[in-house]
Amino acid sequence: MASVMEDPILERQFKGHKDAVTCADFNPNHKQLATGSVDQNLMIWNLASKARAFRFVGHKDNITGVQFSPLGDLVATSSKDRTVRLWTPCFKGESTVFKAHTATVRSVNFSHDGHRLVTASDDKSVKVWSVHRQRFIYSLNQHTNWVRCARFSPDGHLIASCGDDRCVRLWDTSTKHCINCFTDYGGSATFVDFNSSGTCLASCGADNTLKIWDLRTNKLIQHYQVHSAGINCFSFHRSNNYLISGSRDSTVKILDLLEGRLIYTLHGHKGSVLTVAFSRTGDLFASGGVDGQVLMWRTNFDTKVYRDTLTRHRQRSPPDPPPHLSDIHPCLPHLNCPQPTAIEISSVVADTQSVDPPVIELGRADYSTKCLNSQRHKSPTRVVTNGCHADGLPACHVAGPAPKTFSEGGCVNGTSSKAGSRSGAGAGRRGQTVEEEEEQEERGQTYRLEVLPSHPVGTDSTLQHIVQQLDILTQTVCVLEERLTLTEDKLKECLINQSHILQQVRGAGGKGGDGAPAHGS
Structure with missing residues (x-):
């Protein structure tokens, strides 16, 4: 039997932000999702069903960027309040404040060894920090306008940055020099990142384009214009075979990089999509937008051997015209071939399981x-x-x-x-x-x-254990509530049936008293 690609499906919707969701990142431990918002709050969502969420309060203005450290024990955020904060993603709500930029900090990114941070700012600079030593190290200052994004390469030897000066710069971290500059954009370059192997660099812009360069030859190898408005962000799948992008046209699009074509268009956000992110394993991805929604999708299309799919299938059966219900439920497999037509998926009716998790607010002091x-x-x-x-x-x-x-x-x-x-x-x-x-x-x-320590370090593990036990109790109570609801429904059904039987018996007895033939021996 030939292997097939399956459509991505909306698995969960997180509700808790009061304004636009600007950034998102999955914890490497596969248990949490972090999101930042214009409401100035950092939310840590537990991926376990019905587990509580944490709201971290501390920034004085919009949060613009978020990322977990490689070990998952820290979360870095950047903000319009000109600061960068490092948080411990647990109930304590502690944060370390880094101040060096003189304007809005647009992005934050850990090096892959977790020792350094790189930040980009409206002060036209890119800055590098030492995480463990807690200090600013050096600046990169050749951009001539706001810097929107900066990222480390997987080996830490390069930094890529982009901004409103319509260029993407590549920096050598050992010499602190700009070694290359790509200037092919018709508008602001909004986001930049390396693929997982570090061989390619991608960037997107306000001119609706997404471009991928081969860093071994410094040549543009792929150029996509699949969105109808500016692209705000993108994320590489860990296999480097796929890429997701979010745009001001309210859609999330999935690109097949091996075939060089668009394969899925996802609908669900009302307004601009500001952030998209694959999980580290690639089986999930999240999207957030100006509507305040955080949508978590299950990938599905990478569950089969991809190259095996390419060799076996050369024709795709597109779905019927809108409303595309066949793409929602049930989720049908599609044959794969290089056609420009993409499958469009709407999330309006896909998610029926999400409930608002209990939220603990931390850091209000x-x-x-x-x-x-x-x-x-x-x-x-x-x-x-x-x-x-x-x-x-x-x-x-x-x-x-x-x-x-x-x-x-x-x-x-x-x-x-x-x-x-x-x-x-x-x-x-x-x-x-x-x-x-x-x-x-x-x-x-x-x-x-x-x-000055706020409390003895020895209490941390005890409090963490208490919170874990409370989570278990919360889930247990939810299960008991569901069982109680089912029992009440069954009891109600029994009472209704008993009432009908009594009415039938009384009706039969009344007929017998009026001379109707009585049944019996």
């Missing part, structure tokens, strides 16, 4: 920050708020009355402190997790941090 006022150095500062970081962010703890921020030279809030300088140096020695040559480059730009 006031985020107090102390301004660094050094007379000799006016470098950008960073602030750590809400205590210690037991999940991947080492911090130097002191028994002082409040958190302190150290600048180069040991100045604390404008006053010299030798003890503070010694403490900062000690923290640097304990936090050495990057190469020695990087340490040489970073000297003179180190901003040491001291943090």
